Each structure stands twice: as structure tokens, then as C-alpha cells.
Amino acid sequence: QVQLxxxxxxxxxxxxxxxxxxxxxxRTFRRYAMGWFRQAPGKERDFVAVINWPDGNTRYxxxxxxxxxxxxxxAQNTVYLQMNSLKFEDTAVYYCAASGTTYLSIxxxxxxxxxxxxxVTVSS
Numbered sequence: 001q002v003q004l005x006x007x008x009x010x011x012x013x014x015x016x017x018x019x020x021x022x023x024x025x026x027r028t029f030r031r032y033a034m035g036w037f038r039q040a041p042g043k044e045r046d047f048v049a050v051i052n053w054p055d056g057n058t059r060y061x062x063x064x065x066x067x068x069x070x071x072x073x074x075a076q077n078t079v080y081l082q083m084n085s086l087k088f089e090d091t092a093v094y095y096c097a098a099s100g101t102t103y104l105s106i107x108x109x110x111x112x113x114x115x116x117x118x119x120v121t122v123s124s
Contacts, residue, residue, distance in 0.1 A: 002026040002113040004096045009118030012086055016122075020081040022096030022115060029053075029100035034079040035111060036070065038092035038120075045095065047106035051079060059104045064090075088124040093117040 008020040022034065035050035049060045049070040058070050069082040079096065097111035105111070 002098055004098060004113055004115035006094065006096045006115045006118040009094060009120045011121045011123065014086060014088055014122055014124050016086050017082070017084045018086065018120060020083065020094055020096075020118060020120070022079045022081075024077045024079070024098060027100075031100070033099045033102050033104060033111075034070075034072065035097045035099075035105070036079075036081045037095045037097060037108065038090075039095070039117075040089075040092040043092075045108055047108075048094070049081060050104050050106065052104055057104060059106065061106070083120070086120075086122045088122050091120060091122045093119050 003025045005023050012018050033050055033052050036048040037045050038048050039045040047061050048064055051058045051070045051072050067085045072079045095117045096115040098113040099111045102110040
């Protein structure tokens with residue numbers, strides 16, 4: 001089993017920044033994909049960004065390209081999502097997800113493990 005714990009959410013003004021963290025524990029993988037997804041009230045859960053290990057390749061949703069950066073610290077088993085130039089429409093619960101089998105997938109069903117989520121609220 002894999003446990004994922006997100007942190008770093010909060011309230012920020014539009015144009016501000018936040019950094020989310022996701023720490024992984026439990027089972028280890030030889031390779032994996034770690035993704036961030038978000039779900040706004042009344043909407044479906046959507047893909048935000050993903051990073052693959054060990055090659056470090058990344059993929060982003062068009063809505064966050066140029067503003068968000070996903071990175072990983074493998075020694076700390078942690079993935080980060082740096083969010084800059086935040087907009088009101090970025091308000092959502094952000095979820096971390098992990099998969100030991102997929103590669104840069106944007107599909108929810110490809111991820112086997114999920115965190116509990118962290119709330120990000122951007123005030124306009």
C-alpha cells in the first residue's frame with residue numbers, strides 16, 4: 001500500500017503563490033507517476049500536472065502551463081506543486097495521486113493511490 005499526504009493549501013489573493021507538497025510512504029516503486037488533480041465545487045476532478053520518475057518528465061493541463069511547476073525530491077519521497085499567478089478559478093481541493101504503472105497519464109482511473117486533498121482558495 002501507498003499513503004499520500006498533501007499539505008500547503010490555504011487562502012491566497014489572486015496573483016499570489018502557494019506551494020503544495022505531497023509526501024509518499026509505504027510501498028516503493030522502481031518507476032512511478034505522481035500527479036496533481038483538482039476538484040472545484042460542483043465540478044469533476046480534473047488533471048493539473050504529473051511528473052514521472054526516474055526520467056523527471058512532466059505534463060501540464062493547458063490551464064496551468066506557465067504558472068504551475070511540478071517537481072520532486074526523491075530523497076524526501078515528496079512531490080511539489082508550485083503555483084504562481086493564482087487565479088480565482090484555481091480555487092479547488094487539490095489531490096495528489098500515485099501510480100506505479102502509468103506514464104504521464106492525465107486520466108484519474110490510471111492512478112491507484114490518492115491523498116485526502118488540500119483546499120486552495122484564491123480570493124479575487
